[in-house]
Amino acid sequence: RNFIYVEEIDSTNSFLLDRKNGVNESGTVVLAEKQTKGRGRKDRVWYSSKEQNLTFSILLYKEFKLFEHLNLINFSASLAVANSIENLYQLRTELKWPNDVLINKKKICGILLESSSQGNKIDRVVVGIGVNVNQSMFQGQFNYPPTSIRIEFGREVEREKLLAEILNNFEFYLNKISTESNYITREWKEKCRMIGEKIYVKEGDIIKNGIFDDIDNEGFLLLRTKDGIEKITIGDVSIV
């Protein structure tokens, strides 16, 4: 596969989204040691300390069938990271809707999916993944307290091995989107330990309270409120 390695960049997501860079091969991975303008969800800053993390983005180009299921692409990335960490280091992970990976209730990985359209059709989806690997200190803005594999596992780990495992697993799950998409939602639900819990979902100034009832086939959150089931497509989820 096409692999681009850079020491420093503004943001690996921005790089792959920018058509001027001429990268048009689906599956291309850009990995950076350091980002100067790393972005998280909701305009948060994502800080990557040099050589201690995995900071990379994967380009999906003109995969129109997949682009009908953006949330399942999100889930595929989260599952790929979670399973890779479980397999390599025997750590128990947990998924938080829509796409955080947690260990011991702390965030080990953030995922930012962004798309770009030509005309009014999405032709480019970039999946940005930041994994806290060997850090012991954290900077930046957090929606959740951070941790790293090193902290949870007790020693430094090899980033190359983890990256290879994540990329393989991601491909595996992406294939499932067209062949057996309920495989993804089923696995995702098994790893999301919030179902049935009282939660609130915050999007901008709006806060919605309810019970995390389920997720639907497309990976949207179904919130049980006093008025019935509401489908949530965006927001930050927290346990009450």
Ligand code: BTN
């Ligand atoms: C979040 O939890 O808010 C998502 C964080 C996503 C960070 C990754 S690091 C690689 C890619 N490039 C970016 O600028 N952001 C994503």
